[in-house]
Every structure is written in C-alpha cells, then in structure tokens.
Amino acid sequence: MNSERYNFKIIEKKWQSYWDSKKVYSTKIDKNKKKFYCLEMFPYPSGKIHMGHVRNYTIGDVLARYKSLNGFNVLHPMGWDSFGMPAENAARQNNLDPKTWTEKNISTMKSQLKILGLSIDWDREISTCTPEYYKHQQEFFLELYDKGLVYRKEQYVNWDPIDQTVLANEQVINGKGWRSGAIVERKKLNQWFFKITQFSEILLNNLDKLKSWPNKVKIMQKNWIGKSLGCEIDFKVESSKNIKKIRCFTTRPDTLFGMSFLALSIDHPISEYYKDNKDFIEFKKLCSTTGTTEEAIANAEKIGFKTDLVALNPLNLENKVPVYFANFVLMDYGHGAVFGCPAHDQRDLDFALKYNLGIAPVVTPDKNDKNFKIKDKAYTGPGFIFNSSFLDGLKVPDESIPKTIEYLENKKLGTKKINFRLKDWGISRQRYWGCPIPIVYDENDNPHKVPKNQLPVELPKINQLESTGNSLDKLNEWKYLTIDKKKFRRETDTLDTFVDSSWYFLRFCSSNNKEYGYNLDEIKYWMPVDQYIGGVEHAILHLLYSRFFMQALGYKNEKFNFDEPFEGLFTQGMVCHETYKDPENNWVSPDDVITKDGEKFLKSNQSKKIIIGNSESMSKSKKNTIDPQKIIENYGADSVRLFILSDSPPEKDVQWSDEGIISSYKFIQKLWSLHNKILVEINKDHSKDTNNNLLIYCDKFIKKMTDNLDRFHYNKVIANLHEVYTFLTKEFNNSFKKETIINTYSKILTTMLPVIPHYASECLYSLKISNSRKWPSYNEENISENIINFVIQINGKKRGLIKVERDIDERKLLELVKKEDNLKKYLEGKIIKQIFVPNKLINLIIKQ
RNA sequence: GCCCUCGUGGUGAAAUUGGUAGACACAAAGGACUUAAAAUCCUUGCCGCUUGCGGAGUGCCAGUUCGAGUCUGGCCGAGGGCACCA
Numbered sequence: 001m002n003s004e005r006y007n008f009k010i011i012e013k014k015w016q017s018y019w020d021s022k023k024v025y026s027t028k029i030d031k032n033k034k035k036f037y038c039l040e041m042f043p044y045p046s047g048k049i050h051m052g053h054v055r056n057y058t059i060g061d062v063l064a065r066y067k068s069l070n071g072f073n074v075l076h077p078m079g080w081d082s083f084g085m086p087a088e089n090a091a092r093q094n095n096l097d098p099k100t101w102t103e104k105n106i107s108t109m110k111s112q113l114k115i116l117g118l119s120i121d122w123d124r125e126i127s128t129c130t131p132e133y134y135k136h137q138q139e140f141f142l143e144l145y146d147k148g149l150v151y152r153k154e155q156y157v158n159w160d161p162i163d164q165t166v167l168a169n170e171q172v173i174n175g176k177g178w179r180s181g182a183i184v185e186r187k188k189l190n191q192w193f194f195k196i197t198q199f200s201e202i203l204l205n206n207l208d209k210l211k212s213w214p215n216k217v218k219i220m221q222k223n224w225i226g227k228s229l230g231c232e233i234d235f236k237v238e239s240s241k242n243i244k245k246i247r248c249f250t251t252r253p254d255t256l257f258g259m260s261f262l263a264l265s266i267d268h269p270i271s272e273y274y275k276d277n278k279d280f281i282e283f284k285k286l287c288s289t290t291g292t293t294e295e296a297i298a299n300a301e302k303i304g305f306k307t308d309l310v311a312l313n314p315l316n317l318e319n320k321v322p323v324y325f326a327n328f329v330l331m332d333y334g335h336g337a338v339f340g341c342p343a344h345d346q347r348d349l350d351f352a353l354k355y356n357l358g359i360a361p362v363v364t365p366d367k368n369d370k371n372f373k374i375k376d377k378a379y380t381g382p383g384f385i386f387n388s389s390f391l392d393g394l395k396v397p398d399e400s401i402p403k404t405i406e407y408l409e410n411k412k413l414g415t416k417k418i419n420f421r422l423k424d425w426g427i428s429r430q431r432y433w434g435c436p437i438p439i440v441y442d443e444n445d446n447p448h449k450v451p452k453n454q455l456p457v458e459l460p461k462i463n464q465l466e467s468t469g470n471s472l473d474k475l476n477e478w479k480y481l482t483i484d485k486k487k488f489r490r491e492t493d494t495l496d497t498f499v500d501s502s503w504y505f506l507r508f509c510s511s512n513n514k515e516y517g518y519n520l521d522e523i524k525y526w527m528p529v530d531q532y533i534g535g536v537e538h539a540i541l542h543l544l545y546s547r548f549f550m551q552a553l554g555y556k557n558e559k560f561n562f563d564e565p566f567e568g569l570f571t572q573g574m575v576c577h578e579t580y581k582d583p584e585n586n587w588v589s590p591d592d593v594i595t596k597d598g599e600k601f602l603k604s605n606q607s608k609k610i611i612i613g614n615s616e617s618m619s620k621s622k623k624n625t626i627d628p629q630k631i632i633e634n635y636g637a638d639s640v641r642l643f644i645l646s647d648s649p650p651e652k653d654v655q656w657s658d659e660g661i662i663s664s665y666k667f668i669q670k671l672w673s674l675h676n677k678i679l680v681e682i683n684k685d686h687s688k689d690t691n692n693n694l695l696i697y698c699d700k701f702i703k704k705m706t707d708n709l710d711r712f713h714y715n716k717v718i719a720n721l722h723e724v725y726t727f728l729t730k731e732f733n734n735s736f737k738k739e740t741i742i743n744t745y746s747k748i749l750t751t752m753l754p755v756i757p758h759y760a761s762e763c764l765y766s767l768k769i770s771n772s773r774k775w776p777s778y779n780e781e782n783i784s785e786n787i788i789n790f791v792i793q794i795n796g797k798k799r800g801l802i803k804v805e806r807d808i809d810e811r812k813l814l815e816l817v818k819k820e821d822n823l824k825k826y827l828e829g830k831i832i833k834q835i836f837v838p839n840k841l842i843n844l845i846i847k848q
Numbered sequence: 849g850c851c852c853u854c855g856u857g858g859u860g861a862a863a864u865u866g867g868u869a870g871a872c873a874c875a876a877a878g879g880a881c882u883u884a885a886a887a888u889c890c891u892u893g894c895c896g897c898u899u900g901c902g903g904a905g906u907g908c909c910a911g912u913u914c915g916a917g918u919c920u921g922g923c924c925g926a927g928g929g930c931a932c933c934a
Binding site: 215216219220223224226228230248249250251252263300302327328329330332333334337338339340341345346347348419421536539540646647648649652654655657659660663667707711713715716718719720721722723789791793795796797798801822833834835837840841843844845 | 849850851852853859860861862864867868871872873874875901913914915928929930931932933934
C-alpha cells in the first residue's frame with residue numbers, strides 16, 4: 001500500500017515535462033474536429049506574474065482543458081504585449097535598454113506560467129516588440145492608409161508633462177494621465193489618427209450580436225459610442241457684429257417653444273469677438289478652475305457670460321432670447337452651442353434660475369393638465385406637448401420629436417442629424433519603445449509611405465535613453481535618410497500599444513507565417529475567439545479597438561467570414577488582500593507581518609502592532625501582494641489553482657487568504673489518501689456490489705460538474721469536489737466490484753483534470769487505465785431516484801418532510817400525510833385548498 | 849447629476865423555470881482521540897424553553913401569489929462606469 005504523502009514537487013514536474021516533451025498542447029488545423037479558440041488577455045511583461053495573472057490563466061486553462069476533453073480541437077496560445085512605457089521607465093532607472101529589460105521579464109514570466117501547468121501551445125508564442133511581429137503591423141498601417149482610414153491632422157492633444165507623451169481621451173482619468181498621474185495639459189501637435197468613427201454605426205449595431213458578452217460591457221461600449229438622433233437648427237441672430245446665425249444640435253427640437261436662452265461653449269468661434277473683453281477673459285478663467293471632467297463639474301454651479309447677441313426662435317420669431325457663453329457647453333460635441341429649455345433640462349433649469357430667465361413648460365405628463373408648472377426639477381419624462389401652437393397634443397417623445405424634425409426640414413429651418421460621441425483614435429505616441437510608424441516626410445513635410453520591400457522599419461538599438469521626451473526623435477543617424485537621392489525624415493512617433501493588441505489574436509492563428517500578418521485559411525478555421533477572458537478594465541479601449549480592427553482589415557475586400565473578433569467574453573474579478581500599515585502609517589507587506597494571539601505585529605519589531613485596513617485589489621503601491629511563485633513552491637500548482645477558483649464566483653473579486661491556500665493543500669492530501677484507500681479496495685475484488693449508491697451518485701456528480709463548468713460556476717465545481725470526497729470516504733466502507741469502482745472512480749478523476757491536472761493525471765495513471773481522456777457522460781435516468789423527500793406545507797409553511805416513492809399521486813400522498821403523527825396537530829380543521837407539485841411538495845390550506 | 853450592478857450567518861458564498869434558505873469553505877466555540885501537543889474527526893446560523901419543539905429570519909416598507917432570496921412598486925445602503933453629449 002502506497003500511503004505516503006502526495007509529493008507535488010515530483011509529480012507536478014513529472015507531468016509538466018511529459019506534456020512538454022510529447023507536445024500534448026500543440027495544435028493543428030483538423031477539419032474533422034470542431035474548433036475552440038480559448039484566449040486570455042496576454043500579459044504585459046512587467047517583471048513577475050502576479051495573482052491576477054494566476055486567476056486569469058487558471059480560469060482559461062480550466063476552460064481549455066474542459067473543451068479539449070469534450071472533443072474540441074482547442075487553440076490556447078500565449079504571448080507578450082511587450083511594447084510600452086514601463087520598459088522605458090525601468091530602462092532609465094537601471095541604465096539599460098528596454099529590449100534587454102523586456103526580454104529578461106519575458107523569460108522569468110514564461111517559466112512562472114509553465115510551473116502553473118497551463119495547457120498552452122507555446123509553439124505559437126509571440127512578442128509584439130519583435131520585428132517579426134510588428135513588421136506585419138506596419139503593413140496593416142499602410143493598408144489602412146490606402147483605404148483612407150489613416151489620416152494626419154493638427155489637434156489639441158492631452159499632453160502628459162511627466163511622461164512627455166500624448167494620451168488618448170480614454171487614457172485621461174479625472175484630468176490626469178492614467179499611468180503617471182500628472183495633470184494633463186493641452187498642446188497642439190500633428191497626429192496620426194485611425195478613422196474609427198467611420199464604423200460608429202456598425203460597432204454599435206454589432207453589440208446586439210454579442211450574446212455571450214456581459215451586458216455591463218456592452219452598455220459601457222454603447223454609451224461610449226453614444227449615438228443620438230436629433231436635429232441641426234440654425235438660429236438667426238440679431239447683432240451689431242457680423243454674426244448672422246448660430247448652428248445648434250439638439251435631441252429635443254420638440255421643446256423649441258420652451259426656449260429661453262442660447263448657450264455657447266467658451267471655445268466657440270464666436271468667442272473670437274470677445275477675446276479682448278476683460279470680463280470675458282475673467283469668465284474663461286473662472287470656467288477653467290471648475291475643471292473639464294464631468295464629475296467635477298456635475299455638481300458645480302452653472303455659470304454664464306451674457307453677450308449682446310439676441311437669437312430668434314425659428315418657430316416663433318417673436319421669441320427673442322439672450323445668448324450666453326456657459327460653462328456646461330462642450331465645444332467638441334455637436335457645434336458647441338445649445339438652445340436652453342429650462343422646463344425640460346435640469347442644467348438649463350439651474351442656469352435659468354440663476355439668471356432669472358423664463359421657464360415655460362411645453363411638455364405635460366397629463367394630457368388634461370394644462371397648468372403643469374416647473375419648480376426646481378426639470379421634467380424629462382413622457383407626456384404631451386402643450387403651449388406650443390401647432391405642435392400641441394403630440395405624444396412625447398414618440399410623435400413629438402420626429403414630427404418636429406419633419407416640420408423643421410419642410411420649412412428648411414433644420415436638418416435631421418445623427419451624432420456620435422465617439423472620436424477618432426489618435427495613435428501617435430512620442431515614445432521610443434513602440435512600433436515605428438512606416439512613414440517618411442520629404443523636404444516639404446509631405447508624408448510618404450515606406451515601400452513594402454523596406455519593411456519592417458526596425459526600431460534602432462539604443463544604449464541609453466534620453467531622460468525625457470522621445471529618444472527616437474533625437475537619433476539623427478536614424479531620423480534622416482536618402483531615398484533615390486532625395487532627402488527624407490522619418491516619422492519619429494511610434495504607435496499606441498493598443499494597436500499591438502488589436503490584432504494579436506489573428507497572429508496566434510498562424511504565428512509563424514512570414515508572408516503576412518495572418519494566413520487566411522488558418523483564420524477561417526480558428527476565428528473568431530470562442531471565449532476571451534480578461535479584466536473588465538479593458539471593457540472599452542482594447543475591446544473596441546480590436547472590434548474596429550476587424551472592420552478595418554476586412555473592409556472593402558471582405559476577407560473575413562466573421563464580423564466580430566470575440567464571440568464570448570468573460571471578465572474576471574480581481575484578487576484582493578487585506579492592507580497593512582505600521583504605526584508610522586507606512587504600507588507593510590504581508591511577508592513582514594507576524595500573527596500572535598490573533599493580533600498582527602511587524603516581524604522585524606514585534607512590539608509594533610499592525611493596523612489592518614480594508615481588503616483591496618493587490619497592488620505594489622499598497623504592498624498587499626502575494627508572490628505566486630513562493631506559493632506554488634510551498635503548496636504546488638494544483639493547490640493554487642484549486643484555491644484561486646474556490647471561494648468566489650470567477651466574475652467577482654476574490655479574497656486571498658493563507659488559511660484558504662492551506663485548506664486547498666490539505667484537501668489534495670486528503671484526496672490522495674482516499675485514492676490509496678480506493679486502490680486497496682479495488683484489489684479486494686468483491687464479487688458483487690452491495691448497493692447501487694456509487695453508480696447513482698457518480699451520475700449525479702458528473703451532471704453537476706458538467707453544468708457548473710458550462711456556466712463558469714467554477715466555485716461550485718470546487719464545492720462538488722469536496723462533496724464527492726465526503727461521499728467516497730463514506731461509501732468505501734461498503735464493498736463494490738472492481739469493475740464498478742474503476743468505472744465510476746476513473747470518471748470522477750477525469751472530471752478533476754481541468755482544475756487539478758497534475759493530481760488527476762497521476763491518479764488516473766496509477767489506476768492503470770487506458771489513456772483515452774474523454775469527458776464522462778451521465779445517465780439521466782439514474783439521477784432520478786426512486787425514493788424522494790416530499791415537502792409538506794401547511795398554510796404555506798414547511799411543516800414536514802416525508803420519504804415517498806417517486807411519482808406518487810396526490811391522493812396517496814395525502815393519505816400518508818394524514819398518518820404522520822407530528823403533522824396531526826396542524827391538520828385540525830378543514831382543508832379548503834391544496835396545491836400539489838409532483839415529486840416536490842404539497843401545500844395544504846386549512847381553515848380552523 | 850446620469851447609467852449599470854449588487855444587498856442572504858462572524859466571513860467568502862450556494863439556492864438553474866417562484867416550491868426544503870444558508871450547499872461548499874474559512875473563522876470562532878465546544879466535544880472526541882492523545883500522557884500532552886500537533887494533526888485528524890464530530891457538533892454549532894439567530895432567539896426561546898430540559899435532548900425535542902416552537903418563533904422570527906435573505907437591507908427597509910408595501911404589493912402580486914397557495915407559496916417570494918427569486919416577480920412588481922417605493923425607500924435606504926454599497927460598488928462600478930461616465931461624456932453636464934443637449
């Protein structure tokens with residue numbers, strides 16, 4: 001009998017080298033098999049893997065292994081999102097080049113991922129910072145250029161003064177750079193753009209097709225694209241200046257009769273007329289102090305600057321209203337001008353109340369209430385138009401908006417217009433460590449494509465980066481070149497790293513294809529990604545850009561047989577840990593904390609008590625991280641996988657706990673001693689089974705495992721494993737035939753393969769059964785037991801539970817109920833109603 | 849301010865279509881084994897009276913229903929997202 005402890009160190013290594021040497025997870029096209037493309041968001045090689053990676057890749061690995069057991073041809077690749085700023089920052093700090101730093105990190109992290117026992121096809125590994133990868137990206141850039149989807153324009157950009165780089169709008173968080181945290185400045189630069197707005201409509205509409213995406217993400221993207229249907233209206237202006245009209249965009253033309261002012265953005269062209277006006281300059285200054293982000297301004301006071309202009313209501317020329325500059329109107333949406341209808345827009349109402357402007361309601365919620373009044377809350381709900389001359393009686397909003405637009409168009413007063421909030425994607429970055437843009441400029445500053453045969457434009461090697469700004473721009477021997485005796489200057493900006501990750505899933509389908517970024521046959525077989533798994537922080541940027549890339553690449557020549565890159569999306573929660581501080585308010589790592597008598601102290605100075613803070617997602621800045629490598633070394637990969645899945649559903653945050661990982665480790669040890677007990681039991685070879693409990697339970701168990709794996713309820717999968725352990729420990733006090741044990745137990749072990757692959761492989765191996773690894777099926781008939789617990793309710797309350805035969809009828813059951821001694825006291829009186837749910841419950845309504 | 853999501857024991861959570869609330873695990877307490885400790889195993893959601901039984905109970909208040917954690921309305925609280933988007 002083999003009763004020694006389960007030695008994960010030997011066994012995990014053994015199986016990992018077996019999988020490696022046999023290339024078990026390397027994948028090829030097999031048209032006889034259904035494919036499954038399982039992809040986790042590839043990591044940025046920042047140094048070492050963290051628990052977030054462990055969770056992300058464990059979830060993906062469980063799925064990949066499960067699908068593979070179910071007969072799918074599974075593509076499960078991994079790579080490195082290896083361009084980006086941290087490499088530059090680290091290189092500056094350590095006086096080395098970003099390439100060396102990045103390559104070292106990749107090698108560390110790859111070895112760490114390997115000891116997790118992931119079923120990854122490493123033959124397809126890619127790294128975005130290699131010329132083999134970005135060569136194709138440069139080709140795509142030029143393709144998009146030819147298609148008119150790339151353009152250059154001068155624009156105000158978000159300038160990060162610390163990182164000396166430009167940020168996309170999406171990368172500015174509360175007016176600060178998303179990485180450096182510096183307050184963002186406005187600066188005018190020549191920039192390259194991808195014309196993502198060309199696909200606004202399709203990117204919006206396709207969201208409906210994405211049935212297996214979280215609703216939350218779809219709503220975020222929908223809001224981001226921000227389609228609104230409305231109307232452009234030119235307001236005639238009476239003015240001493242040369243101003244004839246002001247164009248506004250509105251989604252509520254039906255409230256025109258309630259107009260009492262017109263408001264302009266401070267950046268509106270008309271502001272030119274006031275640029276020398278001292279009061280206006282003061283006003284502009286005042287606006288800038290309130291900040292530009294919505295949340296800061298949300299509760300800020302609405303303020304305005306009254307001009308000497310007067311605007312005319314196109315539907316009622318008698319109605320002449322003042323024109324203001326106002327802090328709540330944005331220049332980069334619509335035309336930077338709105339008409340104010342205080343009764344039906346809260347901002348307009350706040351503004352009107354401050355400046356004593358008219359508040360005329362034109363929508364009433366109740367058709368008969370013609371005296372509807374507005375106090376301090378604007379009415380934006382449905383209703384009927386009134387006080388509006390020929391518009392009166394129209395139903396809001398279904399009739400009123402289209403009818404008003406129709407009227408305005410007929411009278412040539414306005415034009416129906418669809419507006420999107422989405423802006424084009426600025427892709428230029430003033431950085432060294434990124435993909436070079438394959439463009440050169442002639443002496444007149446006209447851009448030219450770098451010829452295809454000269455691709456890739458390789459990033460020149462640099463020994464030491466300049467302390468700030470773009471080192472590439474200062475590298476004259478690279479920057480200036482001659483083609484056909486003409487002098488050129490290279491584009492020294494590099495591409496936003498979101499470009500790198502916008503097509504990597506295509507590259508994985510044919511990582512080694514030299515001719516082109518992908519091979520169309522491979523794409524047609526593998527794409528789309530069946531399940532994409534990653535953090536919700538990429539809900540908008542990365543996912544939207546990837547969706548755009550598919551549209552852009554497939555655009556016109558329609559090469560792809562799919563619209564959307566990611567069929568299914570799963571966003572996993574974060575890994576959290578308590579935060580610790582010493583009495584001096586410094587963050588303390590869990591490694592430096594010791595527990596004594598239920599209280600925590602600083603390990604190096606045990607008189608210092610630790611202040612325990614909230615559990616927050618693991619981050620270096622709060623020092624509440626746990627190093628996965630150490631945990632794997634101490635407890636094994638299977639224990640870590642088991643724990644990271646066990647406590648919370650994968651889509652929610654999970655708390656890391658030392659007790660939890662120890663408990664998972666112990667559970668595997670317990671499974672192992674049970675396993676050895678079962679091996680002994682098999683050899684006893686009883687001639688027949690004493691009962692059929694094992695068979696019934698096994699089928700029930702497989703059904704539960706199957707259901708829970710299908711629905712991503714991995715925490716319940718772990719619970720099922722605990723249950724089957726408890727069941728088996730009890731059941732093996734009975735005797736079963738060798739055949740029965742092998743049949744059921746090998747199925748049970750097979751279901752463990754996705755979660756704890758090393759352990760389950762070892763157990764199956766020691767059972768000496770054939771190597772065919774197939775997800776077990778279950779017999780639905782076995783699951784329905786013959787004796788069931790029937791719930792007895794009296795007046796809606798559960799009063800008893802009786803064991804009866806399956807499919808018992810109502811009459812028979814009632815007889816049994818009446819015989820039950822402890823139910824008799826509830827049954828005094830007359831049964832006036834009874835509800836019978838077959839095989840479940842009976843509810844007796846009794847009147848006393 | 850708007851949009852979305854979520855409120856279940858000391859804690860993380862289960863409860864597929866409305867039908868046995870608290871599976872599974874962590875912590876704590878008690879018990880068993882042991883000379884003792886560790887390890888292991890068992891018991892325990894709350895309140896009330898003697899093992900048993902009874903009562904209340906899924907953020908709060910109503911409603912629908914024979915029956916509500918689950919459905920509807922209102923309120924309170926937490927988290928996430930955002931663009932004052934007209």
